[in-house]
Amino acid sequence: ALTSVSVQAATDNSAINKIQETGELRVCFEAGYVPFEMKAKNGQFIGFDIDIARHMARSMKVKFVPVNTAWDGIIPALQTGKCEVIIGGMTVTPLRNLQVLFSDPYLEIGQTVLLSPELKGVVKSYRDLNDPKYTISSQLGTTGAEAAQKYLPKATLNLFETSADAALQVKNGKADAFVYDLPYNAIYAAEHKDSVFHLNTPFTYEPLGWAVRHDSVTFVNFLNNYLKRIKGDGTYQRIYSKWFES
Ligand code: ARG
Known part of the structure; x- marks a missing residue:
């Protein structure tokens, strides 16, 4: 059989x-x-x-x-x-x-933004990041990278092999914002309260x-x-x- x-x-x-x-x-x-x-x-x-x-x-x-x-x-x-x-x-x-x-x-889920704390109140929506003066990080090959390219084409985009390295850019002050999936960002923000600010309204479906x-x-x-x-x-x-x- x-x-x-x-x-x-x-x-x-x-x-x-x-x-x-x-x-x-x-x-x-x-x-x-x-x-x-x-x-x-x-x-x-x-x-x-x-x-x-x-x-x-x-x-x-x-x-x-x-x-x-x-x-x-x-x-x-x-x-x-x-x-x-x-x-x-x-x-x-x-x-x-x-x-x-x-x-x-x-x-x-949807994409959200982890913001450098200095930009809290300045960048009120992901849309405000579509500006040549901003640097965005995300993970290579993800929908976060895709969303940054699509919605924030004027910003500089730096891509990393792992999400940890990409998120670290914001924590270290090397990027202004990290674009990634909401659940990840919510946990990251809770664990790094002083080094990132979560713009937690998802902007993709x-x-x-x-x-x-x-x-x-x-x-x-x-x-x-x-x-x-x-x-x-x-x-x-x-x-x-x-x-x-x-
Ligand atoms: N949802 C996003 C995507 O599909 C990110 C997924 C990342 N998953 C992972 N296991 N690292 O691109």
Whole structure:
């Protein structure tokens, strides 16, 4: 029976096939995206996405295998088979959707601004940053970088491999503002009260989804039904509260 499943599987469900063959759910993410995925002091990966991924693997009775990947190379990592799914707070964008399939959104967020405290009261909206005298930082390959390019084309934009390095620019006075996802900025602002000011009204609309390869249509069906189930049975809320409401 297994053989016939694999023969059919080779054409349209390589992800599900691979998960069943290996007994592993390999998940790509980029640790450092608080509170979705972080590396704890003991080396363990923790966070909202990690808890969902672990629960997802358990629901399939397979092993969860974390694959920590640079954000800039995360879609190539999926495409070349280093993992079967990206669970990494990835915004569903039309351009990405030409490269990968997305599950239904599991969270909706938007871009906000972490401002240098000196600009508090001077820069009242992200729009005020569209000026050649300002320097903006964000993370390479993110929708934050994209939003800065689109809405703040007159400012200087400096991009960094990690969000931590990009946010640090503002804290160190090397950038006037950091453009990034709201949940990350909210936590960063709470932890660095004196060195950044959060303009916390989101100025983009961004659904976040789980990404799989184009040949994994059957896996998308699994993911959407899994999402529906955890939203209905309280699992999603429990994990959400743990990371976003404490
Ligand atoms: N939502 C943003 C994007 O899709 C940022 C995601 C960053 N995620 C991460 N794991 N570093 O571009």
